[in-house]
Amino acid sequence: MQMPEPDARILSRKDDLVAQLKRVLPGGAVISDPAETRAYECDALTAYACPPLAAVLPASTEEVAAVLKICHAAGVPVVPRGAGTSLAGGVLPTADCVILGVARMTEVLETDYDNRFIRVQTGRTNLSVTGAVEEDGFFYAPDPSSQLACAIAGNIAMNSGGAHCLKYGVTTNNLLGLTMVLMDGTVVELGGAHLDAGGYDLLGLVCGSEGQLGVVTEATLRILPKPEGARPVLIGFSSNEVAGACVSDIIKAGVLPVAIEFMDRPCIRACEAFAHAGYPDCEALLIVEVEGSEAEIDHQLGLIKQIARGHDPVELREAQDAEEAGRIWLGRKSAFGAMGQINDYICLDGTIPVSELPKVLTRIGELAKGYGLEVANVFHAGDGNMHPLILFNANTDGELAKAEALGADILRLCVEVGGCLTGEHGVGIEKRDLMSDQYAPADLEAQMAVKDVFDPGWLLNPAKVFPLDVSEARRGARLAAE
């Protein structure tokens, strides 16, 4: 994965820049010692790392604005950072950039149950947003598996999803408003406790823009009353095709589960070995969860079981109590961890039309064989968001490159069948150079035009999302102008 060469002129002015930053931030909030900047060298895509020039940890919107003004004036690129759990290399630094972390901005600013929202600083973790309201019977719906660690800042930038978004939507559907700072230091408020924009939906545009349009410092999030109850059922099948057909039939029947998760045999085995969740040893496994009162749950699960039985399941297990429900979810939730124990892996994130599921799984198997690699599949089946995990050994020369090549082939396959490169992890650097497989030049031009408007100098997280050759002229214009 290529990154632009650092700008030597910026590197040579490091001391001056650090001194300026220290004037607007309290002691300890500017990190420039190479021993310490290492902590910011990568995100969860650990194959790529590069310590930044410096990292700053402002504590307020005003401090963020002050930092950005300095960097803007000095022509220094800035990479906004939440918790650093991006799987796409979204916060990978360049040696000439400043990492702007929101980790010190974790306050709850307002909770309003009558109007069902919470306003927080964006450094707050996803889970602790729910934590702030759950005693009062509310929750924040988007639930990425990384929710213990990831920050609302990153969730907004990546428009993150989770297991329950089939019913509740992803971040953008639960984001009501935000405060952000543009690269030149201008503070902008979008949305609020009311719904929808009076003019253009800039809130919707900023959500998912991967830290390239502004630094988001505060967010107003929709909170929802907790359902009366929830219960999962586990269904095992003897083939992926049958499991796929079952998903489609459940959706067609008018039941709308909160989650439909899918795991294939390699994944089931690894999870079982790791978490001892009591999964059957079969080709494909679905976890379907529904919500409501006891009677409502019984009714919906009754329908789902009836549909599943029509597909000859090898196992059909309904959670009898909270403990069993926990066990059913345990395996799924530890899938990435389980894989990590036995292998290095790359986690893909393409989305496909649900109807293409069986075909795509077969093709993935064939592609993997061609590369001599193994792929385990775990994903959100209700919405077609796949997470093929490509297993490889990082210590074997050339295996990473091989795994990446397989990953690119699988993502191209997703696009080919009518899907997309990424359903929730974002483009970052990882899928940057595949963007031209999904989008024509005019499509990319329209997106880059948006960045031109928000960040004319292309200083915010500039080397992400767009293929480097496609964005070169714009990034180059900045360098030439200096």
Add this chain to the structure above:
Amino acid sequence: MRPTSEDELSELVAGATGPLHVRGGGTRSMARAGPGEVLETGGLTGIALHEPGALTLVAKAGTPIAEIEAALEAEGQRLAFEPMDHRGLLGTAGEPTIGGAVAANVSGPRRIQTGACRDFLLGVRFVDGTGAVVKNGGRVMKNVTGYDLVKLMAGSRGTLGVLTEVALKVLPSPETQGTLVLHGLSDAEAVAAMARGLGSPFEVTGAAHLPGRGETCLRIEGFADSVCYRLGRLADLFAGHEITRETDPDAVAARWRGIRDVAEFHGKPGDVWCLSVKPGDAPEIAARAGADEVLFDWGGGRIWARMPEGSDLRAHLGAFAGHATLVRGSEAALSALPVFQPEPAPVAALSAGLRRRFDPRGVLNPGLMG
């Protein structure tokens, strides 16, 4: 001009030498028709794809909503964002198109719980102001590949591009529906009651208050037993109030269609404004508006206000959190007041910047949105 293909539309826009007046069915036109030639999308029609098992539908922008709703109904599905039909309120004729609903981000009562049109929009194709054909998003439910121009296009009313095709997420229609009607509440009591309903786990999918009738309505949808159960639980929350339950599905549907289309105001004079506010602010804001008649939807978050012709609602309110749109304006109002809420300077600068980039020659509905 009425192109019948995207290519033709692209050529027309590229070749335009003056302003174009972009129109779907022409049923939602709010501002005065500016100068320029009318560019209709009605020649771009047809459902390109409907996959019930994947909850997706793709249609050309000029496809009548009625055609889409009929196709969905045949599979027991629907457009969950419940697009309002503006004809009764605006006194317009014609056939509402899906592109028009998307371009105006038109959502009905279910918006409060299930989401707006923009939340169900999966992908778009459009022709920008230079004639370039652009696609964004796709037809899958989860997609974060690049910037979300899909959201930007929803509600941009043809000022950034002319939609040619839209992909939507659709949902199964519920088995049945019911309404709980509370009688005789003041605006403040009604908003508090709606907050209680919406804050309960019983999945209220509509919360409206009609002061003229003294009715506060909460809608429940789903499987029959579940609707019955939840209406009961909901009624328990309001013990001591005068309550009626409406469970005939046709009557329930008709009631909410009326709320969706603001039927209370049909045939009555005056300007009509639509406000989006924090629900809890609604009673006070409505009182300050000086309206002849108001109606609350979205638990209070949306206020419909019928005002004397030419009165400046925004001036009556002063600063408030939210926005007000002049949906039906008299000549007096339209000549003096902007249709859309003026934006704070930094936001206005971004909006203007986007317009300059997507429509550098200023040919697409110039002036409509600033």
